[in-house]
Amino acid sequence: MEEELKQKSGDLIKVVMFGPESTGKTTLAQALAKHYHTQWVPEFMRSYLQEKWDNEKKVCEPKDMLPIAKGQVALENKISNSAQNILFCDTNLLELKVYSEAYYNGFCEPIIEKYALQHKYDLYFLTYIDVPWEKDDLRDKPNDREAMFSKFESALKTNNLNYVLLTGDFKTRMQTAINHVEKLIKKNDDTHRSR
Template identity: 30%
Template sequence: MKRYGHGLVLGRFRPPHAGHHHLVRTARERCERLTVLVRGAGDESPPLADRVAWMREIHPDALVVGAELPVDLQDPDHGDAHMAILRAAVPEPVDAVFTSAPHGEELARRLGAAAVRVEPDRTRHLVSSAAVRADPVAFWDDLEAPVRAALTRRVVVLGAESTGATTMARALADHYGRRGGVWTRTRCVPDHGREYAELKLAELRAERPGADLSDVGLRSADFPVIALRQAELEEEAARDGSPVLFCDSDAFATTIRHERYLGTSSPGTGEIAARGRQHLWLLTDHRGVAHADDGLRDGEHLRPWMTARLLTQLAHTGRRTVVLTGPHEERLATAVAAVDALLAEARHFTEPLPEHR
């Protein structure tokens, strides 16, 4: 099998899928060096920068670059302009263009390179970007981790202490996991703040056996650490989970906890919360839920304040929120309806520009 010095793969990768990755890996095996050029046009989604980042992570042994190419190579009125942009993005001479589509032959001709067709009938990977855009869930297993993480709908369950938030997050993960197929991988991200407090309390009790949560004394610097780790756990779960992810708390909830414990806001924690990629917040009301003191929870008298503060700040920051009230079964039904609505309306991609349809 002939090997080439410098190979080129060109595509929009909107989004990249198993067929694209087979093309890139085949080209890499047959070239000393490989450049993957990700095309962008206008304000289409996912953004060009995201697609470049995904392809760089998935194909670290190739040089991945991005370029705005708003014109069509097949249009004789725009071909020269297209090639000028392409040559600026890929200045090194190209020996072979790898493609699964006929238009790659014209590109190869213009570059003075060989045209190498890879699986032109696409029988190995029965997937296309158009099909993924139309129904990402149906092709979930054809997507790599960073793409799944970007497409996952993220639902946060939060509330005052002892209001059933953890129970609800786990119940929702179980409910959607029972759908079968890719849904069996539905995850619930635990509340890292609680784990952090448990560790601090255990360390303190090693010295003072009678210590309780009020003795832990969390510092302001602890909260960005908690928020950052919470965000990391969420991202890890989204990369390996189903199309929906449930989170028992998030960085936003950590900002409210900072207010509760220290009486002030935490800019560092707020910055982490602002970078979040969540889509829906389910607030568990304290009313109708008996308080259970396990040694790590606030007193019952603080629950109304926490519920009110969470609700106020959720509204103030424009976060999509549903309040869960009543007995557990009623709360679960309300939550499932809200999550189903989120999944049904989710649009992950803009329509292609006319010249790319």
């Protein structure tokens, strides 16, 4: 089982969209991938839970977390094969850990936590809650946005992860993101040249 949670290694720059529901992560991941002519990794949890809702009218349960984690890692590993230099991820296992602890009284499957902290990413874009909350079948925390945002930011700070806060409208967020991605690309190029 642990093999299914291992992140594929490689030379790709990996950037994660990270933050609470309805903060523009998917839109940004798609737009950045298009801008850089590369791939983005969708949020496996969304398709998994939408199917569960459509078929059973049930929401996420603790038993769903491990299949979701495996699905997310498999998707990232598969899509990384066709990415060009950089991969944009519309979530990762650390986000799953945050959600698990928020919904299940601080509990996260130890194996998910282990790999959430082992996986390596070059940068996290923490998406702020200054965009309108949009209702759908899965979103359920319109009144807890500040508390959820705090949990996401705390996870990044606690684990000393490199992150940039994205605020403002889409154009502003995109420009901020591009500025930081360009720095990553330059740093990566400099590192390869000095080898």
